[in-house]
Amino acid sequence: EAGVVQSPRYKIIEKKQPVAFWCNPISGHNTLYWYLQNLGQGPELLIRYENEEAVDDSQLPKDRFSAERLKGVDSTLKIQPAELGDSAVYLCASSPGGRWGNEQFFGPGTRLTVL
């Protein structure tokens, strides 16, 4: 079974530039999460999708961050414009749902560096 796929793995941009991250969850997983992880810290939830619906985006900085999950499969997270403080690893995770559905499978992450 293929795992969660994320691209790119690394991204270096100048501040004020836009950037986008892509995630393809495990086939059949209805729940998709985007997390931000700073060095030495635990993942921080940005947004959670149930199929194509964003059901928890309370921690997403909506002035510069946006996300979409068209057709309820893969998802894109965008930052525009990027700031120096956005440098972090952006993790995508998926979950199958159901009784044990909360077990999350993480992708390798995208390491963003904003210069």
Added chain:
Amino acid sequence: QQPVQSPQAVILREGEDAVINCSSSKALYSVHWYRQKHGEAPVFLMILLKGGEQKGHEKISASFNEKKQQSSLYLTASQLSYSGTYFCGTEYNNNDMRFGAGTRLTVKP
């Protein structure tokens, strides 16, 4: 409501045991445990649900005290491969997950 983990770091010799704790100030639906090695994605270890059910790896054990809103992860007879950062994730309702800051475990030969 980020859960609080303790200790922040622990160093062991192979074969020694360790306990990692996770506590919440709010009533929990479930507790998850993940391990993350440097530069890699977090990997699922165990989930403990309110009511006593749990799912996880055979070599990993954990407890969940619903009244105290606390969970502990027990690592026995540690191996070098156990090294990494352990995160607990707490759910206050279905799928609303928050992670702790992590406990860095180092196992030495």
